[in-house]
Amino acid sequence: MEVPVLSDRLPLISLVDIRKHYGGGDKPRVEILHGISLDIHAGEFVAIVGASGSGKSTLMNILGCLDKPSSGRYDFAGRNVADMEADELAWLRREAFGFVFQGYHLIATETAQENVEIPALYAGMPERERAERAQALLTRLGLGERLHYRPKQLSGGQQQRVSIARALMNGGRIILADEPTGALDSRSGEEVMRLLNELADAGHTIILITHDRDVAANARRVIEIRDGHVISDTGVLQPSLANTAPAFKLEADASQVAWRGDMLEACRAAWRVMWVNRFRTALTLLGIIIGVASVIVMMAVGMGTKERVVAELGAFGTNHIYVRPKHESSKVPGRGISVGDLEAIGDIPQITYVLPNLSGNKVVRYGNQDVQTRIKGSGAAMARMLNWPVEKGAFFSEEDNQRMATVAVIGPRLAQNLMPDVENPVGETVLIGNVPFQVIGVLVSKGAVTGDQSDDDLVVIPYSTASMRVFGERDPSYVTLEVGDMKQIDAVAKAVDDVLFSRHQIRDYGMENAAGWIAAQAKTQDSMSIMLALIAVISLLVGGIGVMNVMLMTVRERTREIGIRMATGARQRDILQQFLTEAVLVTTVGGVTGVLSGLAIGVILVFWGMPVIFSLSAIIGAFFCSVITGLVFGFMPARQAAKLDPVVALASE
Known part of the structure; x- marks a missing residue:
């Protein structure tokens, strides 16, 4: 100037x-x-x-x-x-x-x-x-x-x-x-x-x-x-005496010095105002804290759940194709997946193993105890293909399958319910229907539950035994195909479809692959995480509106202070900076508290057995969103304060 x-x-x-x-x-x-x-x-x-x-x-x-x-x-x-x-x-x-x-x-x-x-x-x-x-x-x-x-x-x-x-x-x-x-x-x-x-x-x-x-x-x-x-x-006074007062001088960079040097002072003043009105500040912070903590916790739970689901699905192998007859066609005699189909599919070069499976519910008895549970007939390669070893004993062999041996591998929870007083079920005899089976192994616990059934209640017997002596059906309920090269799984699936369609002349079967399941489940979990994050963001916006309301109230309460500051030389940008700093400081404190609260809640959920994976990007993003919320929602009240007329502000009560 x-x-x-x-x-x-x-x-x-x-x-x-x-x-x-x-x-x-x-x-x-x-x-x-x-x-x-x-x-x-x-x-x-x-x-x-x-x-x-x-x-x-x-x-x-x-x-x-x-x-x-x-x-x-x-x-x-x-x-x-x-x-x-x-x-x-x-x-x-x-x-x-x-x-x-x-x-x-x-x-x-x-x-x-x-x-x-x-x-x-x-x-x-x-x-x-x-x-x-x-x-x-x-x-x-x-x-x-x-x-x-x-x-x-x-x-x-x-x-x-x-x-x-x-x-x-x-x-x-x-x-x-x-x-x-x-x-x-x-x-x-x-x-x-x-x-x-x-x-x-x-x-x-x-x-x-x-x-x-x-x-x-x-x-x-x-x-x-x-x-x-x-x-x-x-x-x-005579004009000749006017030279008793020196000329006024202004350093050229004074405004820049003030802008750079006043930030700490603005933060100090803002903190003091927050402390003086600490109860109101705490209520204002609550919305920001809930919003930030919600984003962190919901994203952590979402990512943890996704990781668990993917891990559980991945435990069964990602290089598998599952083929099953459609529900309607499987009831028609001569339709479904036949033994001839299995032999034709087995000739496809990239398929390294064809595992037929036959399953249904039966009553299993031991002594005076009986439990209705799921029986699965499968091949000796099931334990390897599904990465499902035994905890005690051994899994049945291919020889057991060929000679229709009456041997069974049972889940750990079924063993506990059926034989509560038996320390080691291996060697004990159980009845499936009216057929006695010798327990030769106990599976490792999977922990997965579908409805009222758990994988830990499963009974696995040789496929031939299940087909001829338990269910009386030769055709499998579904078939698991192992693909040698994971990258070729889509091409192999097309080849299987070509073989079956040429034999059936109708697609009375369905195909799925584990990789597709995992991708679908991951996509579903991602959608859930985004939805939860959006809910959390809404709470953050509500907190921002609370900040704006409180800042507008603060401007009204401190109108005289604004007038005093203007009378002592504050520029409009100084007032804008002061009130914007207060809004940002409120949301920054709320953001830090929200991050700490979110981490604390996440740790508690971990102790409760919930799958939780903290995301650094979610934590940083939530924190900076809270700061930006202060800037956005604090700007209007700060601008309103900066536009006040000094003489009107000084006259306010």
């Missing part, structure tokens, strides 16, 4: 026919100032005196660039203030003016030192330097032992001195004091006026707004205003 520079003859402040009105249109028009014209030179101690409602406070707000005139011209050091942008006006309030308000206008959550540091903070002064300067000013004003007191812990006179120290923080070449003694006892009022006189003697330009003529008598020039008109002016 173009920096104002004072000359010997140029008035510091020049008002020409300044008018101010409120209302108009649908509202009654109220004229406050009626053509005020006056000049104020650097180094003057001016008192503007008038009764309540005379327009003196409105005039002060215009002088301090907190408000704009409805018409007229206001030149500061020769430059028309109306041509200045918002950031330039903020620079004037920060670098040129220092405000001393009747109501002190200190930020309640900040200490005396922190209140004094605010103008330097927005000017980009380094932290150590501004702390030293604030301490020096407060010590000079007799508050050296109360640096860390909050406004409520200070008397009215002490708060006013803090306000004066804040006005001097950036140099305060022009002090605008609005009824500085109005809320003080006589002794404190005298102290404040003594300080203002000392500042005037030191070359500061003092503009005192008061209704008290005795207070105004301390000034070297008194301007009386009544009903928006200047009715008297005791005189003007």
